[in-house]
Amino acid sequence: MNLETLSIDQARAALTSGETTATALAEAHYERIAQKDDEINSYLSLAKDRALAQAAKIDALLKAGDPLPPLAGIPLGIKDVLTMVGSPATAGSKILEGYHPPYDCTAVAKLEAAGAVLLGKLNCDEFAMGSSNENSAYGPVHNPRALDRVPGGSSGGSAAAVAAGFCVASLGTDTGGSIRQPAAFCGVTGLLPTWGRVSRFGLIAFASSLDRIGPFTKNVKDAATLLGVMAGSDIMDATASHTPVNDYVAESQKPVAGLKIGVPEEYFGEGLDPEIRAAVEKSIADLKAAGCEIKKISLPHTRYAIPTYYVIATAEASSNLSRFDGVRFGLRDKSASTLTGMYRQTRDAGFGAEVKRRILLGTYALSAGYYDAYYKKAQQVRTLLTRDFLSAFNEVDAIVTPMTPTPAFKLGEKTDDPVAMYLADVYTVAASLAGICGVSVPCGNTKDGLPIGVQILGKHFEEGMALRVAQAVENSQP
């Protein structure tokens, strides 16, 4: 059994045919992690007790010939910003060291209730802030496809673990590109659901108007399967939508002939790597050959997406991260004699440089005298960016763009220049601000063998359409 390519369908077939058991499948993944994760650093903790107890339950169902839930025995990894009883939750930060949350994240609990085996928690940028996974307090993750390169971020561990065969699929989170960009860098599929589609209860918040949970998988159909299990309302999250959940697998397998595909000129300008341009243009040609109508469109405010994002995301972060104060969980600096001193010294010892930078920027943007100039202005531009997409979707069913301007860069290449690092998010943040859904799907490799991803964007709550076009791209790969 090749764990690097093992999909949900293949794993399920191997379980039902008796070729393997849920326990053996979990153990095989743990063995591979033990052998190979030293050089990748994707797992921060393993949840062997919980995983093997679940695997035993599935094996009992198999033995009794009882009906199997949809994810029976499927080994998954979980980004360490999502809570799981029995496992630490670090969010990649020293400030949460030693914290064991007493409740399960809703999305994680739904996957387990559908039979999934939760192997452990995956490395990420501290509080999901970063585009390279170099901001983790527990060391960077290395790209399994080229160990001297970053896996992308912030869900770098989640992308790398799927690419390396350390799980069949994983969960990540995406605030400004943190699922889609690492999926492209590691050569796996990543799905960004519509904002509100999946409950965020149990997600350690970074920027609440942007944060979303979504899967990394080995193919488009698996992403549709996992979304179907996780989507839906939740009494623990008032922002989880009551919009009906569709049959995403069925929708993703429909033919694409007759669909209108928009290609926005703003995503093909200066700074786009020529090999990536060629691969994305090839995917567009493949969609045309499959019967799609290709339309040139314009999303005129695209160039303002990064500055808008870095105001809104940091403002929300400065508020969300105020809860980390040494009182209720994790680290406390015990040397201070006053309450304020304890807060300040705990936060100084617990937060890394990028987190401090973003808290400072967000606090500055929200402070008296600057609120209108930065925060309100950015919220107004967010309206313009969203209107761009809404009017484009009056004309087209889906939008196709490059996922990243360059392939995975080298570790250390951008760590001294925060602006250069932020510019790596050029194709991801506009969709984040607008709240629409998207899929990052592999569409080739550079001549050096680095993966290339293409982004398929869909309207709010039309994940089925985005997955359908992504499936057509996947089908056209050699």
Place this chain on the structure above:
Amino acid sequence: MSETVTADVVRRVAELALLELKDDEVARMQKDLNAILGHIDQLNELDTAGVPPMAQVSEILGGQVEASAEALREDVVRPSIDRNAVLREAPEADHRFFKVPKVIER
């Protein structure tokens, strides 16, 4: 153009955010904040007079995301997380309360 952020402004914002910064960190943050704010200044190219600010997605969709009344759960008592399980995770607690250093100096 935004005004340049001085070291004093960095210290004041750090105080608002309850962050303690060493002198070398102040210099680094000052440089980075000015670089990032310089990039953010591009937003001033846009005339946004009369454009409503957008705090989150549901607003622009006319409430589609949180189907208004439905978004509120039924008002019934449910069990919450056990107090001991929560207090166990605190750096200092006494089974009833979180403990912190002295707040008021006499």
